[in-house]
Amino acid sequence: MLLQNDAVNVAPVISTSELRGLGMESVAYIREVEVEGEDAFAIHAADGTPMAVTEDRETAINAILQHEMMPVPLH
Template sequence: MRVTTQNGRVLLQNDVVNAAPVISTSELRGLGMESVAYIRAVEVEGEAGFAIHAADGTPMAVTEDRETAINAILQHEMMPVPLH
């Protein structure tokens, strides 16, 4: 695998024929990045919680339970998507 940059983006070049294309932040916004969020289980000061992240990984909030996190995403007219 080679790592190169092009137009300020990091490109990972693999010898795999069907590699996924590189998408820039502006291209993600065009696809609705600002309206998509995901939830990740986290630990904050020794307590379990659920962090809400924007599609680009930017942390937005932490809640005590998953249901509250989903409700917060929906209240802000965003779409929760599963994290793989």
């Protein structure tokens, strides 16, 4: 059971439609993909537009932050 005080410690989860409403210039999400048989991580704008592909999740997060965007979890 989630107590009211515990709500502060829970990471927010955002749906795809909510991401679209936040604006594609400021929010990005990462999706695990396969490129030429290799695992990779695609970076997408809030509206779902693909922006880049990296070899690992950490590089994807760093790329988002370097472009002054906010990485958000996707459910």
